[in-house]
Amino acid sequence: PSFLEEGTQAHIQFETTNHDYGTIEQNANGSYSFKFVNTDKEPLIIQNVQSSCGCTVASRPNAPILPGDSSEISVKYDTRRLGVFHKNITVSSNADNASIVLNIKGEVVAKPLEEVPVKSVNEGFTPVAK
Numbered sequence: 001p002s003f004l005e006e007g008t009q010a011h012i013q014f015e016t017t018n019h020d021y022g023t024i025e026q027n028a029n030g031s032y033s034f035k036f037v038n039t040d041k042e043p044l045i046i047q048n049v050q051s052s053c054g055c056t057v058a059s060r061p062n063a064p065i066l067p068g069d070s071s072e073i074s075v076k077y078d079t080r081r082l083g084v085f086h087k088n089i090t091v092s093s094n095a096d097n098a099s100i101v102l103n104i105k106g107e108v109v110a111k112p113l114e115e116v117p118v119k120s121v122n123e124g125f126t127p128v129a130k
Contacts, residue, residue, distance in 0.1 A: 009040055009041075009042055009094070009095060009096040010038050010040050010041075010042045010043060010044035010045070010065075010067070010093065010094055010095040010096070011038065011039045011040035011044075011095050011096050011097060012036050012037075012038060012039075012044055012091070012093055012095040012097060012100060013036060013037050013038075013039045014034055014035070014036045014100065014102070015034070015035045015036070016034070017034070017100060017101065017102050017103060018102075018103045018104075018105075019032045019034070019075075019102075019103070019104045019105075020104075020105050020106060021077070021104065021105070021106030021107075022106055022107075023106065023107050023109055024079060024106055024107070024108055024109070025079075025108070025109060025110075025111045026079060026080060026082060026108055026109065026110050026111050027079055027080060027111065028079050028108075029079075030076050030077035030078060030079040031074065031075070031076045031077075032074075032075050032076075032077075032104065033072040033073070033074050033075070034072060034073045034075065034089075034102050035070060035071075035072045036065075036070060036071060036072065036073070037068070037069070037070040038065045038066065038067055038068065038069055038070075038095075039067075039068075040067060040095070040096070041067050042067065042094075043064035043065065043066050043067070044064060044065040044066075044067075044093055044094065044095055045064050045065075045093060045094045046060040046061055046065070046071075046073070046091060046092070046093045047092045047093055047094065048060070048090075048091075048092040049073055049089055049090070049091050049092075050089065050090045050092070051075075051087060051088070051089045051090075052087050052088040052089070052090075053087055055077060055078040055081060055085075055087070056075060056076070056077050056078070056087045056089065056104065057075070057076045057078075058073055058074065058075045058076075058089045058102075059073070059074045060073055060091070073089065073091055073102065075089055075102070075104060077104060077106075079108050080108075081108060082108050082109065082110060083107065083108060084105075084106075084107045085104070085105060085106060085107070085108065086103070086104075086105045087103070087104050087105070088101050088102065088103055089101070089102040089103075089104070090102075
């Protein structure tokens with residue numbers, strides 16, 4: 001069969017496999033997209049994306065990615081949870097590099113209490129009653 005020939009598979013090439021959110025506030029947007037390209041000669045099919053915990057939701061493209069085309073794996077971390085996090089997302093595909101692990105990390109901190117702005121007083125100004 002032709003699919004056994006050397007060099008006729010798909011190959012998934014990510015721009016990066018790590019994303020550091022840094023320090024983000026609680027309930028901030030925890031979304032990130034891992035961009036990738038199919039750099040070989042066959043259509044790339046993402047079969048599954050599996051996160052290491054329920055606090056991370058990953059979504060994959062359903063259509064095959066043609067040779068030379070790019071797409072992305074969208075990841076959303078639940079930022080309601082405070083503290084440091086390190087999570088993995090395993091991407092399974094029909095590529096020659098069939099299993100790739102994406103990593104996200106960061107720290108969710110409590111949002112600072114909003115302070116009521118203090119109105120500056122205009123010196124020498126006397127309010128006039130109407």
